[in-house]
Amino acid sequence: MVANWKMNKTRDDALAFIYAINENLPSCDKVDTVICAPSILLRDLVKRQGDNLKIGAQNMYYAEFGAFTGEISPVMLQTTGVEYVIVGHSERRSLFGETDDMINKKVKAAVEHNLIPILCVGETLEQRELGITSSVIRKQLENALEGIPSKDINNVVIAYEPIWAIGTGKTASSNDAEVECKNIREAIKELYNALAADEIRILYGGSMKPSNAKELLKMPNIDGGLVGGASLDPNSFLELVKDCL
Numbered sequence: 001m002v003a004n005w006k007m008n009k010t011r012d013d014a015l016a017f018i019y020a021i022n023e024n025l026p027s028c029d030k031v032d033t034v035i036c037a038p039s040i041l042l043r044d045l046v047k048r049q050g051d052n053l054k055i056g057a058q059n060m061y062y063a064e065f066g067a068f069t070g071e072i073s074p075v076m077l078q079t080t081g082v083e084y085v086i087v088g089h090s091e092r093r094s095l096f097g098e099t100d101d102m103i104n105k106k107v108k109a110a111v112e113h114n115l116i117p118i119l120c121v122g123e124t125l126e127q128r129e130l131g132i133t134s135s136v137i138r139k140q141l142e143n144a145l146e147g148i149p150s151k152d153i154n155n156v157v158i159a160y161e162p163i164w165a166i167g168t169g170k171t172a173s174s175n176d177a178e179v180e181c182k183n184i185r186e187a188i189k190e191l192y193n194a195l196a197a198d199e200i201r202i203l204y205g206g207s208m209k210p211s212n213a214k215e216l217l218k219m220p221n222i223d224g225g226l227v228g229g230a231s232l233d234p235n236s237f238l239e240l241v242k243d244c245l
């Protein structure tokens, strides 16, 4: 269960949150709990993370060092002690101009630096209405994973996030979400192999909250969630984590 705080929480808010949940998280062999926080908070959170919590970044650039004002590199993330990084979130794609090619470079850089990329894919409302959702997602996957060898594929997490469901209060029905998550698993089987498809973790994201999570999480191809709004409150996030059990 992954919290995506986006551009929310001051340092004080973040520390209060982590103290509120640390003691109450189920053990890591039952569910992996991850908080993806703004970069400026990562070090503070890593220092205070309990045994059952992992910390992730929300973005990074793919080069190790250089003249890229304002960017953060995989080497820098690695030294903070984070384990995950969200790559290709639709807000990065639509608001900050990230292309499939950049996303592919970021996935590769993450894997090379032992960070687990949470690769986001998903369709717009227009694409859904045109009936091309599955082919859009397939293309996003092929582009983002190009050059990722099978030995590394299970170090990638995939999040299916229909763009029209993000932050809108509209959730994909559990059946629609399941169809796309199943297609993603099929794509991994075709691009890699059956074992990789079986083991890869596929999350649903888009207005997931305690009132709809159980329904989504019981679907066979939905392994967890990537949650924005409902991850900002510790009680709501804890409930979501427990819904994975």
Ligand code: PGA
Binding pocket: 004, 161, 165, 166, 167, 168, 169, 205, 206, 207, 208, 226, 227, 228, 229, 230
């Ligand atoms: P939301 O965001 O849960 O607020 O819809 C999900 C996401 O963007 O990852």
